[in-house]
Amino acid sequence: MPYQEDFAVEQFMDAYETKAKYNLGETCCYSLSLDDIEKLSGNRFELDRSMRLTYRDIKGSDELRTQIAALYGSSLNLDNVLVSNGAIASNYLLYYTLVGKGDHVICVDPTYSQLYSVPDMFGADVDLLKLTEEDGYIPNINTLSAMIKENTKLIIINNPNNPLGSVIPNDIMKKICQLCEKHDIYLHSDEVYRPMFHSLGPDLEVPESACTLYSKAIVTCSMSKAYSVAGIRLGWMITADKQVLRDAASRRDYNTISVSVIDDRIAQYVLKNAYKVIERNIKLCKENYQYLTEFIDKHQNDFKYVATPQGGTVCLLRIKNITNTYDFATFLAEEFNVLAVPGEAFNFPGTLRIGYGNSKDDLINGLPLLKKANDLWIARH
Ligand SMILES: Cc1ncc(COP(=O)(O)O)c(C=O)c1O
Structure with a gap:
């Protein structure tokens, strides 16, 4: 049997995705139901x-x-x-x-x-x-x-x-x-x-x-x-x-x-x-990205983009004062009910992958908890 290493990102997502209250790990633009798409487009789904x-x-x-x-x-x-x-x-x-x-x-x-x-x-x-x-x-x-x-x-x-x-x-x-x-x-x-x-x-x-x-x-x-x-x-x-x-x-x-x-x-x-779905998602990503940028600007001593995101739904956030971001992401999920994927899953320790294409609610509630967890972690270590 050929050796296959564990798929770290999928395993971390799987451990907390359905349990976390606020999902900052999501990579999909906020998922839609058939009802949502019917409302958005005005067209019925016929099967x-x-x-x-x-x-x-x-x-x-x-x-x-x-x-x-x-x-x-x-x-x-x-x-x-x-x-x-x-x-x-x-x-x-x-x-x-x-x-x-x-x-x-x-x-x-x-x-x-x-x-x-x-x-x-x-x-x-x-x-x-x-x-x-x-x-x-x-x-x-x-x-x-x-x-x-x-x-x-x-x-x-x-x-x-x-x-x-x-x-x-x-x-x-x-x-x-x-x-x-x-x-x-x-x-x-x-x-x-x-x-x-x-x-x-x-x-x-x-x-x-x-x-x-x-x-x-x-x-x-x-x-x-x-x-x-x-x-x-x-x-x-x-x-x-x-x-x-x-x-x-x-x-x-x-x-x-x-x-x-x-x-x-x-x-x-x-x-x-x-057309309607993409229009909705571009707007969602633009707005959420702006919200995330404002949060980072406000907490520049703690967080920084690794690369300024230009597309997609995710970015890597440098966690300036924490090196073991795997343990920190586990702490964030376990103690604060917030999912963010540790950069270790991407050979990039000292970072978290943040997905900002999810609902605005996840960002509005999840980001302050990320800051709180960051401060508590630093105080304890
Ligand atoms: C770069 C990349 N490729 C492929 C996939 C797999 O996506 P799916 O199988 O849902 O199309 C993902 C999921 O996160 C991804 O980020």
């Missing part, structure tokens, strides 16, 4: 109750895959899309399809640890490309270029980044694609937070998706974060490289067959009303 509940479309329905492809413009179509149980399954499937012993893989760090631990588990030789303060926490092209070896098969990026909230600008994205093309390397871009580009600032344009920039780029995304319906567990892989998609589909036959037909129908409904 054909006579539909036979069989496996149905193995790769995802034509209607859904067409809707997904349309999110990426006109260059790709339904044949470029494979549906999965969340982006987490697409990521896993992609590594299962592409990498193994003898392959070299480069992955950004910090990021969602699945992106480097699964290639490692499949036997690849994985090097981490550290995102640094000097580079604004986006990939440094010269460093990346110097890391490429004869057997580099795959480069993995995450845009917007979890946990930093940094966004790779278009010019850097294009350079990454050119580098991959020059060395004939696949590029995996986990874009699960797309299109939550709520705070890009005046000099950044909305980044293009990697799958529209490079023929060997594979993008993964889902309905979980920006579309607020993580509970339907529906994600996808999209790429111009049909061979990769065929190979992935073939492997997928062994562990998925198809996703739930009900989930497929709900995803179609949400994507039909995507």
Whole structure:
């Protein structure tokens, strides 16, 4: 059996997610019910109750895959899309399809640890490309270029980044694609937070998706974060490289067959009303981010952004006077009923990952408790 290390972020979330009163660990934009979406959009969710509940479309329905492809413009179509149980399954499937012993893989760090631990588990030789303060926490092209070896098969990026909230600008994205093309390397871009580009600032344009920039780029995304319906567990892989998609589909036959037909129908409904859902979530993230920034400004002696968030729903908060943030996050959850994920889950001790896309109520009530716990912890240690 190949060794697989524990998935620290998911385990910490699982321990407290349903118990904590205030959730500052959430990565999804405040989740929606079907009733909420009906109210938001004015459109009813219709389910054909006579539909036979069989496996149905193995790769995802034509209607859904067409809707997904349309999110990426006109260059790709339904044949470029494979549906999965969340982006987490697409990521896993992609590594299962592409990498193994003898392959070299480069992955950004910090990021969602699945992106480097699964290639490692499949036997690849994985090097981490550290995102640094000097580079604004986006990939440094010269460093990346110097890391490429004869057997580099795959480069993995995450845009917007979890946990930093940094966004790779278009010019850097294009350079990454050119580098991959020059060395004939696949590029995996986990874009699960797309299109939550709520705070890009005046000099950044909305980044293009990697799958529209490079023929060997594979993008993964889902309905979980920006579309607020993580509970339907529906994600996808999209790429111009049909061979990769065929190979992935073939492997997928062994562990998925198809996703739930009900989930497929709900995803179609949400994507039909995507404009309204995204509009609601951009507004929510903007407002909550501003609230969080005001809180940090007020308590500058204790907290600081590692990177100023530009997109996504999460950021890393430096906890200036506490080094063991794993124990502190446990204390915060146990004693104050507030969930925030320790930076240790991202190889980044001395920080907490804060999710600000959740309800404003969680922030308004959770942040003062974070400050209180911080003061108490410092007084006691
Ligand atoms: C970067 C990243 N990729 C993938 C996932 C998995 O999301 P899902 O399977 O819900 O689409 C997450 C969840 O937090 C994530 O942060």
